[in-house]
Amino acid sequence: MFTGIIEELGIVTSLQKDHENLNITVKANFTSALKIDQSVAHNGVCLTVVSIVDDTYTVTAIKETLDKTNLQALALGAVVNLERGMKLADRLDGHIVQGHIDQTAICTAIEETGGSWSFTFEYDPNLSNITIEKGSITVNGVSLTVVNSKKNHFSVAIIPYTYEHTNFSTFEVGTVVNLEFDVIGKYVKRITELN
Structure with missing residues (x-):
């Protein structure tokens, strides 16, 4: 974990x-x-x-x-x-991440917004993964909050610290990234599909 x-x-x-x-x-x-x-x-x-x-x-x-x-x-x-891997005694500063990638996505837009950055990613909706507004998503292992959630794309806002201390600073339009969708959201979606 x-x-x-x-x-x-x-x-x-x-x-x-x-x-x-x-x-x-x-x-x-x-x-x-x-x-x-x-x-x-x-x-x-x-x-x-x-x-x-x-x-x-x-x-x-x-x-x-x-x-x-x-x-x-x-x-x-x-x-x-x-x-x-996290230690059980540590604070959970991000969210629960399993390290099991659900699918990849393509960076479709990067915008500098007055000291921070907005990155937009598009993914294949046929794999049944979902995002929700203000929900959690992991992009290349980075715990982030979803902004502008749509059926096959979403955006995230990156603060300068994250930009400088992760490989987000190397992203360009067309960069392929790993996505791990929120584990709780995946279970809720599966339960609703079964009912």
């Missing part, structure tokens, strides 16, 4: 194919605090640490993960949002 509060930005230093899997090596300041088998969210995707060498660690993404996320498009030097 995660909170959607990004701890730091990591740099991809190696990408190695292994059959249909991809071994991703990341350089991060918190590497020395990691251990094998620990979960780390990468752009919101929960992956298991399989190797640690100096200030880098490696995780493996399987085909299912690559098919459903933007990790398949990673390149050497890419900047990824990182968050370690």
Whole structure:
């Protein structure tokens, strides 16, 4: 479990194919605090640490993960949002995030609005995911509040701190991002579909 509060930005230093899997090596300041088998969210995707060498660690993404996320498009030097699993005794500063990506979306608009930024994302509505006005959404692992919720798109407002401390500063129109919709909303939607 995660909170959607990004701890730091990591740099991809190696990408190695292994059959249909991809071994991703990341350089991060918190590497020395990691251990094998620990979960780390990468752009919101929960992956298991399989190797640690100096200030880098490696995780493996399987085909299912690559098919459903933007990790398949990673390149050497890419900047990824990182968050370690939450501790039960910590405050939940974001919202409940599982690290299980529901689908990707495309950034369709970026607007600077007097010291903050508005980002709009469009997603495939055929996968039955929903947003609600002022509800929670996770974009590339960042816990955010939905603004302007529509059937297949929504916007989020980004404060300067978030812009500077996440990979939102690298987004352009056309950037593909990972979405994890609010887990409570997913359960409510499923229950209403069954009745």
